[in-house]
Every structure is written in C-alpha cells, then in structure tokens.
Amino acid sequence: MTALDDKINSQFPGLVVRKDLVKQVKGNAIVPTYVLEYLLGQYCATDDEASIESGIETVKEILRKHYVHRNEANKIQSDIKERGRYKVIDRISVVLNEKTDAYEAVFENLGIKKVAVDSVTVKENPKLLVTGIWCIADVQYEFSEDSRISPWILEHLKPIQIANYDFDAFLTARAEFTLDEWIDVLMQTIGFNPEAFGRRSKLLQLMRLIPYVERNYNIIELGPKGTGKSHIYSEFSPHGQLISGGEITVAKLFVNNSNGRIGLVGFWDVVAFDEFAGRDKTANRALVDIMKNYMANKTFSRGVQTMGAEASFAFVGNTDHNVPYMLKNSDLFEALPVQFHDSAFIDRIHAYLPGWEVDVIRGEMFTSGYGFIVDYLAEILRHLRSDDLSNRHQAFFSLSDSISTRDRDAINKTMSGLMKLLFPAGGETQEEVEELLKLAIECRKRVKDQLKRIDATYPVVEFSYMTKGGMKTSVQTLEEIQFPAFYHKSLSDDEDDGAVLEEQPQTETTSSPSVHNTVRAAPKVNTPAEPTPSEDHVVVSENQKGISFDKLFGSYLRGATEIKLTDPYLRVFHQMRNLMEFIETVVKFKAPEDDVNIHILTSPDDTRMEQQVQYLEQVQQSAEAAGVRVTWEFDGTGTIHARHIITNTGWKILLDRGLDIFQRFEMNDAFSLANRIQEQRACKAFEVTYVKAEK
Structure with missing residues (x-):
C-alpha cells in the first residue's frame, strides 16, 4: 500500500476498494464495473488482507450462485421452478402490457419475459421502463392452468446502487487531500495508475466525468481506437447510459409520440453515443434538429407540449486520420456523419476532448491501489449536479470581451464541472484555477476554430483571459502549437504544404511580450x-x-x-x-x-x-x-x-x-x-x- 492508499482508507473508511479486485472476481461475468464494485463494497471495503480474501470468496460465491450466464439460463429457470423462489443478479427492464393493463418484466440474461411486477416497484424505479437496470431480484414460479397467466413473478427487486451517503462528510474528508493527491484518488477510482500519466493526461481523463456532475453538458471525444473512450460511460455509473450511435431515434432519445413515453434524456444523467463517428453513417434530419434544439435550450417537444430534461450528451468515436492530415485536408470533425457535420450542431458542443492525446490502454496503466467504490462516487457526482460553480473562477480571472455568449457559457460549464470534481468545497488557489481555465478555454477554442474552417461566416475569436491586475494571457490548442502551418490554413488554399513542419513556432502565452521560439528540425x-x-x-x-x-x-x-x-x-x-x-x-x-x-x-x-x-x-x-x-x-x-x-x-x-x-x-x-x-x-x-x- 502506498501513502495515498493509507490516506484514502483512513479518510473514507468502508467506501473504498482495491481496484484490482474487480478482475479477480469478474471471471466471465459480463457485468459493469459498478455492479461488481457494489458487491465488493459490501464485503471488501477494507485494507485488512484477511478480510479482503474472505470477501473475495464471498463475492465469487454470490456471483457463482446468483449471476445468470446466458448459457446457463435454462438451468437457473429449472432451479426457480424446483425451489419455487430464487435470487438472481440480472439486467431487468419493464414494459406495460396494454391488453392486460399490467406491467411485465424482462430478464435479459435469464431469458424470461412477461414476469409479473407490481406498479409500486415500477413507480419506485422508473428507469426499468427505459432501458433497464441491474438488480438483485427474487423471482417466484407459480404454475397456472390458465395459459394466459405467466408463471413468473417478480417478488422483490433491489437496484444495485448504494443506499445512502453523507455528502458533508465527503467534503470534510476531501479537505485533507492536496490537489495532486485528489487527482490521483480520482484516477485510481476510475481504475488507472496515476504514475503512468502526466498531469495534462490525468486532467483529460477526468474531463470524461464532467457530464456526470454538470447538467446539459455536451462533450465530444474523437481519437484513435483503444483509448477507452466509452469505458466511463458504460462501466462507471448506474446513472449513465451508453448507446450505439447507429441506434439513435427520436422515440428512443426524446419521446415516442405514439404512446407519449419519454425517452432516455428524461431518465438518465448522461446519454453517451458510442461509435458516433463514421462518414458512411446516416441520421434522420428531424433527429438532428431536435438534438440541436435540446443541446441549446434543454427542451424538446412532445406533440404540442414543450418538455425539459437534464441529461448531458457525450459523443465518442474513432478518427480515420491523424491530426495533421485532418488539419491539412478537412477539419477535426471530419469523421462525423454528414448530418452531424453541421455548424449549428457542432457549435452546441461545449468541449472537444482531444482523443489523440490519450494513450492506447496498456496493462501497466491499470492500478492495484485503492479508489472509491464507483457507485459511491457516482452518487456524490449526481448530488453535485444541482450546484453551479461556473462563476467561481471569476474571483481570479475574467474572459476576453471578444468571446461570445455561447463560447463563454461553454467555458463556464466546463469550469463548473472541473471545479466540482476537484474543489467541491472550495479552497482553490489562483494558480490551480488558471491551469483548469486554460484547459476549459482550449477545449472550446478547438470547437470554434474548426467551425471557422467549416463555415467562413463564423468570426475569428481571441480566446484569452485576464487577471484582476489586467495581465492578459492568450490560449492556444496543442495542435495549434504543434502544427501552426496547417492549423491556420484555410481549406480553400491550394498551396503545396509539402514539408511545412520543419519549423514549429512555440509562443509562450504570458502577459509579457510574446517570444517567438522555434524547435529546429x-x-x-x-x-x-x-x-x-x-x-x-x-x-x-x-x-x-x-x-x-x-x-x-x-x-x-x-x-x-x-x-x-x-x-x-x-x-x-x-x-x-x-x-x-x-x-x-x-x-x-x-x-x-x-x-x-x-x-x-x-x-x-x-x-x-x-x-x-x-x-x-x-x-x-x-x-x-x-x-x-x-x-x-x-x-x-x-x-x-x-x-x-x-x-x-x-x-x-x-x-x-x-x-x-x-x-x-x-x-x-x-x-x-x-x-x-x-x-x-x-x-x-x-x-x-x-x-x-x-x-
């Protein structure tokens, strides 16, 4: 155990778990990390090795007995029939049978449908009606001569989520950690070894969490394959839902006008679109228009009625080319489907996370240290969604007057998310805030600079900020620093750019006169x-x-x-x-x-x-x-x-x-x-x- 492991165990007793235990207990169970850590949190939330070993065996036994593997579904069904009642761990969804005026559950792995479920259970767990949730459930079998009556009955259901948490205690314990320590705690919580990452790389990883703490936040990450872009949205929290980019429909995402049923945005904190990129993919124009309106105004229409929702959007996808190729020949959004390669849609994205800076995941990057039980942190992050810290950085800095309202709002929302993650109770210094502000501005600047390439009617914007003393700092994206000849090239230029990367000017963004620096080839x-x-x-x-x-x-x-x-x-x-x-x-x-x-x-x-x-x-x-x-x-x-x-x-x-x-x-x-x-x-x-x- 490291000093950080000792500290997090002492400050958050019973709320942390050793992250390598998930692999030990998972086996061939295809379940999200938060499900396994929920179980580990019941039996292994300690640093006592003997208790951990005992807890691991207990969790393995629970999974062996109650987790339903699809290839063993018939055997479990038989066990339920013979015993009359049995406890299972499965993903459960519910539909309303309008002919019988009754709710019916579907067990994904167990393979049974038309399971009778009472209205109270559905009202207490409305997400059952959307895409389903992981639960520990007691299933009963009662055969009836009436073929219209299903023998399956859902007797009791418990969503796999932490029961309660003390937010004030969380804030008190956070104050005991330095910023560097806290960043490493969060890195270990999402499963990574902090020593394998630089400071900027850590912050980019943590930016993936902003949709969980910020309402109606829109972030995009495009980059190479294998960098773990979708992991946070599929494994980390029971409040997020990952769907394939090709499965988006108006009815699934917003509202089904035929029956009035609300879609994903009404039930989930985060809706993430996996495999969103792909020039050969198509999207319904009406869907794109509704998404643009929702991303800008937080509302969508249900017939003649306008409704609001709080779900944040995360778009993740793979790029087809490297950065200099995209900058020379198109733009950094080139991989998007044609219908989404739209300036109005792109302008509603608050931050572009540069996925090409994120390393391909390697074994050495995973941690064996301690981090929060992800379900516990997921509840803390959900609690923080109701706070607004978008103006806290203004105690030290002000944004340039040339930055538009939409750009300013985007930067402020990113800052709010970063502050909630790193300084939920305050205590930040000017230097610490400046580091985050530069990143927030850069991620919005990346969006706006590409919009200028896509649509020449967008104005040139100076992305800069000033201290209270009037010292001005301009912000550049890393691609702008690294590939200046391509970054500032108009797509209408027909110049032969040949080998323009022989000289790369580096401009030091300080309040003093800029220094032109050159890395010589x-x-x-x-x-x-x-x-x-x-x-x-x-x-x-x-x-x-x-x-x-x-x-x-x-x-x-x-x-x-x-x-x-x-x-x-x-x-x-x-x-x-x-x-x-x-x-x-x-x-x-x-x-x-x-x-x-x-x-x-x-x-x-x-x-x-x-x-x-x-x-x-x-x-x-x-x-x-x-x-x-x-x-x-x-x-x-x-x-x-x-x-x-x-x-x-x-x-x-x-x-x-x-x-x-x-x-x-x-x-x-x-x-x-x-x-x-x-x-x-x-x-x-x-x-x-x-x-x-x-x-």
Whole structure:
C-alpha cells in the first residue's frame, strides 16, 4: 500500500476498494464495473488482507450462485421452478402490457419475459421502463392452468446502487487531500495508475466525468481506437447510459409520440453515443434538429407540449486520420456523419476532448491501489449536479470581451464541472484555477476554430483571459502549437504544404511580450541549408509531439569535441535510455573522423548505486565504438539541481527537466513507433534556453 492508499482508507473508511479486485472476481461475468464494485463494497471495503480474501470468496460465491450466464439460463429457470423462489443478479427492464393493463418484466440474461411486477416497484424505479437496470431480484414460479397467466413473478427487486451517503462528510474528508493527491484518488477510482500519466493526461481523463456532475453538458471525444473512450460511460455509473450511435431515434432519445413515453434524456444523467463517428453513417434530419434544439435550450417537444430534461450528451468515436492530415485536408470533425457535420450542431458542443492525446490502454496503466467504490462516487457526482460553480473562477480571472455568449457559457460549464470534481468545497488557489481555465478555454477554442474552417461566416475569436491586475494571457490548442502551418490554413488554399513542419513556432502565452521560439528540425541529408544555432528560448507543452533531441540539440552540438552534461537524475533505466539517445544525437551531428568527449556530472543513487554504475559502464562501452568517449563523476554534496549542456564551441543549453522530457511509453514494444522514433512520443511540459557563453 502506498501513502495515498493509507490516506484514502483512513479518510473514507468502508467506501473504498482495491481496484484490482474487480478482475479477480469478474471471471466471465459480463457485468459493469459498478455492479461488481457494489458487491465488493459490501464485503471488501477494507485494507485488512484477511478480510479482503474472505470477501473475495464471498463475492465469487454470490456471483457463482446468483449471476445468470446466458448459457446457463435454462438451468437457473429449472432451479426457480424446483425451489419455487430464487435470487438472481440480472439486467431487468419493464414494459406495460396494454391488453392486460399490467406491467411485465424482462430478464435479459435469464431469458424470461412477461414476469409479473407490481406498479409500486415500477413507480419506485422508473428507469426499468427505459432501458433497464441491474438488480438483485427474487423471482417466484407459480404454475397456472390458465395459459394466459405467466408463471413468473417478480417478488422483490433491489437496484444495485448504494443506499445512502453523507455528502458533508465527503467534503470534510476531501479537505485533507492536496490537489495532486485528489487527482490521483480520482484516477485510481476510475481504475488507472496515476504514475503512468502526466498531469495534462490525468486532467483529460477526468474531463470524461464532467457530464456526470454538470447538467446539459455536451462533450465530444474523437481519437484513435483503444483509448477507452466509452469505458466511463458504460462501466462507471448506474446513472449513465451508453448507446450505439447507429441506434439513435427520436422515440428512443426524446419521446415516442405514439404512446407519449419519454425517452432516455428524461431518465438518465448522461446519454453517451458510442461509435458516433463514421462518414458512411446516416441520421434522420428531424433527429438532428431536435438534438440541436435540446443541446441549446434543454427542451424538446412532445406533440404540442414543450418538455425539459437534464441529461448531458457525450459523443465518442474513432478518427480515420491523424491530426495533421485532418488539419491539412478537412477539419477535426471530419469523421462525423454528414448530418452531424453541421455548424449549428457542432457549435452546441461545449468541449472537444482531444482523443489523440490519450494513450492506447496498456496493462501497466491499470492500478492495484485503492479508489472509491464507483457507485459511491457516482452518487456524490449526481448530488453535485444541482450546484453551479461556473462563476467561481471569476474571483481570479475574467474572459476576453471578444468571446461570445455561447463560447463563454461553454467555458463556464466546463469550469463548473472541473471545479466540482476537484474543489467541491472550495479552497482553490489562483494558480490551480488558471491551469483548469486554460484547459476549459482550449477545449472550446478547438470547437470554434474548426467551425471557422467549416463555415467562413463564423468570426475569428481571441480566446484569452485576464487577471484582476489586467495581465492578459492568450490560449492556444496543442495542435495549434504543434502544427501552426496547417492549423491556420484555410481549406480553400491550394498551396503545396509539402514539408511545412520543419519549423514549429512555440509562443509562450504570458502577459509579457510574446517570444517567438522555434524547435529546429534535424538537417536533411544533401540539403545545403542547415539551421543556424542562435540564442533562443523554447517552450514545449505537455503532450506535444514532434520533438526530438536532434531538433533540440543537434545544431548546437555540431563541431563540439568537449561536451559537459549536468543532470542529477541519471539513475533508472528510462533515464539512462535518454542518455543513450542523447549520445546518438552527438554521433549523428559529429564528423565521422572526430572524437568527442562527453563528461557527465550526476548524483549517486544511494539505493541502487551498483545498478547505476553498471548502466553508465554500458553506455561508455557502446559509445566508444562511435568515437565518443564518456566519463562521469558523482556529485558528493547532493546540492546540484541545475541541468544543462555546455560545449567547447561556446554554447550553454539550460534544461529545466534535463533529458527526461518524454512521457511514459511502452519501451518493450518493438512495434511501437514511440519506442523507435522520439517525434512520436508525447512530451512533458519543459523549457530550453540557449545561451552563447564564453569558450
């Protein structure tokens, strides 16, 4: 157990569970995570190993006896008949039989229909009438000679949801965690290992929760396959409903005018549309129009009557192309069906979550630590839906006057959701709010910038904010920083964009005069024009790609025969791999006939000194064959913090992160481009300053 695990267990006793237990008990049961964690919460909400082991066996036994596998449905039906009554765990829905004026339940896995259910049960659980809910139910069998009477009777039903919670106690306990700790608690709750994610990546994951805390919030996430886009909406909460994008109808989503029955938006907090993308898909134009009206006004029509609802929409789908391709040839919404690739529909989306920044899910990303029982957190998030924190950031910042009302509302709703997730009881600092505000503005700016490409009548908007002291900061999307030539390209341009990514300007968004920074590309073979090193300052954003040691250092290392690298953290494997890749850059940019001496000053790893020395010796032996002589020394004072490179050609390169600039990636996967090409890796946020020093 980590210190964070200890803390969450002490602050939320009985409300947390070890997240790897779900896999242990699930087996081949096809049930949502919240169902399993509900059961684990009854028996395993503790950090006592003996109790956990006993609880796991109890839950396994409950699932073995009462969860209905479809291939065992006949056997369970027989057990019910022979015993007269039996408890089952199944997904249950209810329909009204108008001929008999009675409600009838359908058990999805058990495969029985026309199960008699009383009106009181239906009134207490109206979601039974929509898409059904997971329940623990007592089913009775009473045979009748009358063939019109079904022998199946639903005697008792209990939805799989937490019975009660203390919201004030939740707020009190939250105050005991720092923001970093709380973010990690939420990450572990949704099943992820926080150490496998950078700060921005964590916030992007948590943005998927905003529809659960914010009413009538519309978010879209488009990106590559396998990034877990739909997981939150299918597994996390009993208040969310995931449906296939191809199954949307007016009757299912809003209202069936033939019988007046309200659709999904009337019963669920979140309606998520899976596989929403696909240019070959079609949608009913009337449906699109009703959705646009609902997304803008929170209302829909039921005949001549106008009705309101609170359901948030989440649209998730896969992209067909990478980001620069979309920016060059179309727009970031290109994957949407034609009917939804509509400026009025897109303008009603509050935030575009960049799915291409989310890593494909790997085994190492899952946590074995503790997190909330998801059903408990789902109830807390539902409670927070009634709060409005959209103006809390205004204590520190104000949005630019050029931002329209619709854009402003979108940013405010995203901020409200983030504040509810991270600061439900307040206590935020200006610095913490600014980080969230930049993200909220960026996610709306991504929508508006693409609208400008789709429909030229949309005006150019300056997305910026100001402090109370009048200091102004402009916000850019990461794609804008990474691919400026494509991002600001009009779709009507016929220019040959060839290899425009050779230079990528990085603009530091501060209140001071902007600094034009350039990440220089590695020189091309047989290209006479090579970048000339000059004093400069480079700012790289978190999750930015297209960065390499060749671009950062190559031209500054050319011609150097003496290089000194100071980096206190050259210890573990990935740090030593970074060192080896730095030496590769030195080899590429030196003349074949030259010898280069690299001297390394680093700090000793007192816990693994032998391994550290072994790594350095391996680096030394490998580099020598290429004409690079590596020496090193350990700083015995433990006081070095500066990280820099000094060459005998007069350059000093200041590195705020040293060589450790890349996010985690799968280093053992030979088929991963990120493993083989630095430009394919997501970066941590860092800065590099180039200073011409005396030789």
